[in-house]
Amino acid sequence: MRPFIVICLYFLGITGFPRCVYQVKTRTVQSGGSVTIPCSYSDPWKLEQDLQIIWSETNGEYCSSAADTIISPSGNVTEKYKGRLFREKDPNRNQTEYITITGLDPTDGPRFCCQLYNIRYNEIFKGSKHGTLLQFPETEYITQLDELMAVSSEEVVIPCYYSKNTLDLTNVTWNFADRELNLCTDVSIFESRNAHQYGGGRYSLVNFTQDVSLRIHNLHVNDQRSYCCVISTSTARATLESKQFTRLVVADYQPSWNQLTNEISVEEGHSVILSCSYTLPSDRYTERDVMRVNVYWRVENVTGPYAYHPYQEMVHSTYRHRTSITGMTNLMIKDVMKADDTSFYCFVVIKLCASYNQYEDKIQYGGGTRLIIKGKVKCS
Known part of the structure; x- marks a missing residue:
């Protein structure tokens, strides 16, 4: 049959x-x-x-x-x-x-x-x-973010976390990952074997051995790649690599982004929703080709800290557990405070099905909003 x-x-x-x-x-x-x-x-x-x-x-x-x-x-x-x-x-x-x-x-x-x-x-x-x-924490592993967005010319950090004692680390290598084959390649872009950052160029580690995340300086649009973290320890017989590679998606900076498209006033202590929009990138794709939509909200400027990020640990402490996404892309801020009197900028990363289990990532600027916080109304 x-x-x-x-x-x-x-x-x-x-x-x-x-x-x-x-x-x-x-x-x-x-x-x-x-x-x-x-x-x-x-x-x-x-x-x-x-x-x-x-x-x-x-x-x-x-x-x-x-x-x-x-x-x-x-x-x-x-x-x-x-x-x-x-x-x-x-x-x-x-x-x-x-x-x-x-x-x-x-x-x-x-x-x-x-x-x-x-x-x-x-x-x-x-x-x-x-x-x-x-x-699970009982096992030895490396973990990375699935996706990270950035804007050209800024400095970006791609996190890499080791589940055991980092003092045991003896070597850290960052390689490009092959997206189609889902493999960490042997094309190395940075390697460190001691506590001093070195390597020159645009790559460095944050703080070997305490933090082996990769820092990329003066980001370029062609840095939109997949990255994998590989480590060696004093106790392991072989290297250990992350099972999750980080896809870095880079938006090419546009001066027009500095012109805010919305302005909202809200009373201190209330909640507010900031709008953000996106469109499919071309006639080639329909909504049925969309695999995932990730939304990023940055605060103060387009390269500022995250008011919202799909991974909570990347959100600035001021906004952690106060922000969420409503609808597909709009930002909700609870219990607004005077410090929220600033500008917010939205970016949308759309993951599209390009062919059989192969993906294309497109990033769009979704607009900026000036948020004005008014003092609490006093009852007479």
């Missing part, structure tokens, strides 16, 4: 579907905590009524047919996760689904995989190759 189904799909012209299934490659978690794992897919043939995402787990390096199903096509959750695994659709995008797992245990996963299941043909089409790997 299965060969017949494949032949039918071939003549229907949908054997290539989907072109992309996307998951973030790692999540850093705590035992007893919770995690939310998204899965997005492209849908050029508008078949969403026939599609369902099923989820599985594996302790292997890759997602495969040998992975254990944890949510069946009928929606049943396996006994191991009953009462602590929940799924939901993204309210803004039909082609994105999340699972949230509570009460995490080191025996969970550690790799979670999403696959697309065609209800009409009772067939799994495609899935994510790497899935999402949970990294």
Whole structure:
């Protein structure tokens, strides 16, 4: 029966579907905590009524047919996760689904995989190759951000975090990553073997060994690449590299960005929403090709600190846990204060499905807003 189904799909012209299934490659978690794992897919043939995402787990390096199903096509959750695994659709995008797992245990996963299941043909089409790997503190690992945005000519830091004692580090290398092959290449751009920063040029480490993040000075647009962190320690027999590479997306600075497009006044202590907009970059793409939209809000100027960042640890302490995104791109600030009387600038990074599981990242300036804080109204 299965060969017949494949032949039918071939003549229907949908054997290539989907072109992309996307998951973030790692999540850093705590035992007893919770995690939310998204899965997005492209849908050029508008078949969403026939599609369902099923989820599985594996302790292997890759997602495969040998992975254990944890949510069946009928929606049943396996006994191991009953009462602590929940799924939901993204309210803004039909082609994105999340699972949230509570009460995490080191025996969970550690790799979670999403696959697309065609209800009409009772067939799994495609899935994510790497899935999402949970990294527990009990294990040795390096973690990086999945994505980071910057503006040309500024200085940017690409974080790299080692889960164990950094005093054991003996060597740190930063390489370019091959995006198509999902590999850390041997093309080295910076290496450090001692506590002194060296290497010249535009690259340096923040503070070897305490912080081995990569600093790039005087950023260029052609620095839009993927970067991977590789370390050696006094206790390890081999090098250790990050499972998650950082995609640096660079906006070419435009003087017109300094001209603010909006102005909003709000009373101190209230909440406020600042608007931001974007458009698809060309006629080549439709909304069905959008895999993810990440929004970044910077404060004071276009290269200033982050009032909002997809990764909370990158948000400036003044705004941490006070800002969130509402709708797709708009910024909500709670409990506004006098210090918020300044300008805010929005950037949007759109991840698009360019071909089979290959992606294109486009960055757009979404507008600037001058926020004016009025004193609290005193009741007479």
